[in-house]
Amino acid sequence: MFHPCLVHIWTRMSTRRHWILGTALLGLLLGSGCGTVASTTRPATQAFGELILSPEDEKKLGDQLAAEVKQKEKVLNDPQVQSYVNTVGQRLVAQSPKKERPFPFDFTVIDAPDTVNAFALPGGHIFVYSGLIRAAGNEDELAAVLGHETAHVTSGHPRQQLASQVGLSTLSQLVLGKNPNLIAQLASAITAQGYLAANSREMENEADKRGLQYLDEAGYDPAAMPRFFGTLAKLEHSQPNIVSSFLATHPATPERVKTVNALIQSRGYGGGQEAIVSHDFQSIQARVGGPMISK
Secondary structure, eight states: OOOHHHHHHHHHOOSTTHHHHHHHHHHHHHTSTTGGGGGOOHHHHHHHHHHHOOHHHHHHHHHHHHHHHHHHSOBOOOHHHHHHHHHHHHHHHTTSOGGGOOSOOEEEEEOOTTOOOEEEETTTEEEEEHHHHHHOSSHHHHHHHHHHHHHHHHTTHHHHHHHHHHOHHHHHHHHHTOOHHHHHHHHHHHHHHTSSSOOOHHHHHHHHHHHHHHHHHTTOOTTHHHHHHHHHHHHHHHOHHHHHHHHHHSOOOHHHHHHHHHHHHHTTOOOOOOOOOOHHHHHHHHHTTSOSSOO
16 A cells, blocks of 8 residues: 555656656655655665656666766777677567666676676666676576576666665756766765665565576576576685675575576476587687686
8 A cells, every 4th residue: 555645746746757746745745744754764765766767767877877887897898798798688688578678778798807796777787797707607697697687677676776875865866967976976886896786685586587587588598597506606615705796786595596496497497407508608708718617
C-alpha cells in the first residue's frame, strides 16, 4: 500500500518534467503533516528516485558519470578487445525487454590487468576491467558477468543506487545541472572503490535471475555463472586484492552458488557442460595479458 503522501505526489506528477513538481511537493511535505516522509528509509528514497528520474534524465546523468570515469580511469587502447566485449554485451542486451532499455547500452574495458571487476552505471554504461577477461575461463563466463551487469541496469538498480547515494534534493540539482562538481566527486568515488554502491541481496538475486535468462536466450551456457563464482572463490583465497572490489558488491557465497544452480535446474537451462574456449576468446584474452588461472 502506498503512503497517502506518495499517492498525492504520484497523481500530480504527470507533466513532461514531472520531477520538478515531485521535488517541490516533497519539500512541502517535509514541513507539513506528512512529516513522516522526512525520515524516509533508503528503500523509500530509491522509490522516489524512480519517480523523479525519467529515462532521459537517467541517460543524461549516466553519460556525465561515464565520461568522468573514462577520464579518471585508463580505458584500454585496443579497439579489437573493446569491439569484442561490446559485441558479447550487445548480444545479451538484445534479450531484455525493449521497455527496460530505453537508451543504448555501451560496454567499456578499463586497462587494469590485475583487477577482476565490473560495474554498471545509470543510463546503460557498463565497465569491465581487463583483469576480469583474464580471469574468465571462456566467452560464456565473460558473458555471465556482462549479463549480470546488464540485468542490474534493466532492473533499475544503478538509478536506485544513485538516488540512495546522493539524496533526493541533490538528485534534482544534478538533473538541473546545478551541481557539476558532484558528478566528478561521484566518479572519483566510483573509480576508487570500483562501484557506485554496494548491491543489496535482493538486487543481486534479481540480477542473477535475469542474467541467467539473458545467457540462455543468447545461446550461452547459464552454468558459466556458478563456474565463474568458483573462479572468484579461488582468487579470493590466493590473490584477495585482485577481486576485493568485485566481491564487495558480488559476494560469491556458497548460498548464492546453490541458489543459482537451483535456478538453472528448475528452469531447465542448458546441460551445464563446460563451454569450449573459442579461438576468438583466446586471442582476446592474450591481448590483455593471458589467462589469470592456469587450467
